[in-house]
Amino acid sequence: MINPGQLVMLLSPKGKRYFKILDPQEILNTNDGQLQMQKVMENGFGSRLDTHLGKTYTVLKPTLYDLIKSVKRRTQIIYHKDIGYIVIKLGIGPGSRVIESGSGSGALTTALAWFVGDQGRVYSFERREEFATLCMDNLNRNGLGSRVEIINRDIAQGFDLKGVDALFLDVRTPWDYLEHIPDALLPGGPVGFLLPTVNQVSMLLTAMEQGHFTSVEVLEILVRRYKPVAERLRPEDRMVAHTGYLVFARLSPKHLVLPLEDETEDSGDEVESF
Numbered sequence: 001m002i003n004p005g006q007l008v009m010l011l012s013p014k015g016k017r018y019f020k021i022l023d024p025q026e027i028l029n030t031n032d033g034q035l036q037m038q039k040v041m042e043n044g045f046g047s048r049l050d051t052h053l054g055k056t057y058t059v060l061k062p063t064l065y066d067l068i069k070s071v072k073r074r075t076q077i078i079y080h081k082d083i084g085y086i087v088i089k090l091g092i093g094p095g096s097r098v099i100e101s102g103s104g105s106g107a108l109t110t111a112l113a114w115f116v117g118d119q120g121r122v123y124s125f126e127r128r129e130e131f132a133t134l135c136m137d138n139l140n141r142n143g144l145g146s147r148v149e150i151i152n153r154d155i156a157q158g159f160d161l162k163g164v165d166a167l168f169l170d171v172r173t174p175w176d177y178l179e180h181i182p183d184a185l186l187p188g189g190p191v192g193f194l195l196p197t198v199n200q201v202s203m204l205l206t207a208m209e210q211g212h213f214t215s216v217e218v219l220e221i222l223v224r225r226y227k228p229v230a231e232r233l234r235p236e237d238r239m240v241a242h243t244g245y246l247v248f249a250r251l252s253p254k255h256l257v258l259p260l261e262d263e264t265e266d267s268g269d270e271v272e273s274f
C-alpha cells in the first residue's frame with residue numbers, strides 16, 4: 001500500500017521512467033496504454049502491473065539518483081558524482097538554508113531540495129526566465145518545489161539574504177560575484193563552485209586570493225564503472241572523462257585562518273581522546 005501524495009516511479013518495459021505524486025483517482029496515460037493509479041496504490045512498491053494494453057510496468061520508490069536522471073535538460077547539468085561531493089562539502093542537511101546559482105535545469109537544485117527537507121530552504125538564483133521556469137517545473141514534478149525559492153534575477157545585483165549556511169555557484173564567471181558572498185553567507189560558512197575549464201579555475205583562484213576566503217580546495221571527481229559480469233569482471237570501455245572542476249573554500253571568519261586540509265594524511269594519528 002502506498003499513501004496518496006507519495007512519489008512513485010513507474011518503470012516501462014523499455015526502461016522509460018514516469019514519476020507521479022500518487023493520486024488514486026488518476027489514470028496515467030503511457031506510451032504503452034493506461035495505468036490506474038488506484039491499483040498502483042493498492043499493490044505497492046515492487047509490484048508489477050499491466051496497462052490496459054497488457055504491457056507490464058514496475059512500481060518503484062524513486063531514489064535521488066532516479067530524480068536527477070529524470071530532470072528535463074536544456075542546460076548543462078551537474079552530474080551525480082559531483083553532486084554527491086558538493087552536498088557533503090557544503091554540509092547540506094535537514095534545515096539547511098542554501099543559496100545556489102544558476103538554477104539551469106535544476107539537477108543540483110533537486111539534490112539540495114531533497115537534503116534540506118521540509119524545514120530547510122533552497123534559494124536558487126537564475127537570470128534567464130525560461131530556465132527559472134524549467135527548474136521549477138522539474139522540482140514540482142517530483143514534489144520538491146515547496147522547499148525552493150527560485151529568484152529570477154542576475155546575481156550581479158547581490159543575493160539580498162543574510163546568514164545562509166552554504167552557497168554554491170555554477171555560473172560561467174563566478175569571480176564577478178565574489179564580493180556579494182560575505183553579505184549572504186554565515187561567517188566561516190562553506191562555499192563551492194563548478195567550472196568546466198582550468199582557465200576559469202585560475203581566474204577564480206586569482207580573485208579569491210584578494211580576500212574573504214580560506215581553506216581553498218580544487219579537485220575533480222572521476223568515476224570508473226565496471227561491467228557487472230562475475231566471471232569477466234572488468235571496467236567498461238568508455239567513461240565520462242570530464243565534467244567539471246570543483247572549487248571549495250570557507251568564507252574567512254574574522255581574524256581566523258583555518259589550516260589547509262590534507263586528505264592524504266592518516267587522520268587517525270591526529271585524533272586525541274579526552
Ligand SMILES: C[S@@+](CC[C@H](N)C(=O)[O-])C[C@H]1O[C@@H](n2cnc3c(N)ncnc32)[C@H](O)[C@@H]1O
Pocket residue numbers: 075076077078101102103104105106107108109125126127128131153154155156170171172
Ligand atoms: C550550467 S547552468 C546551471 C546548471 C545547474 N547547476 C544544474 O545542475 O542543472 C548555468 C546557469 O547559470 C545561469 N547564470 C549564469 N550567470 C548568471 C548570473 N549572473 N545570475 C544568475 N544566473 C546566471 C545561466 O542562465 C544558466 O541557466
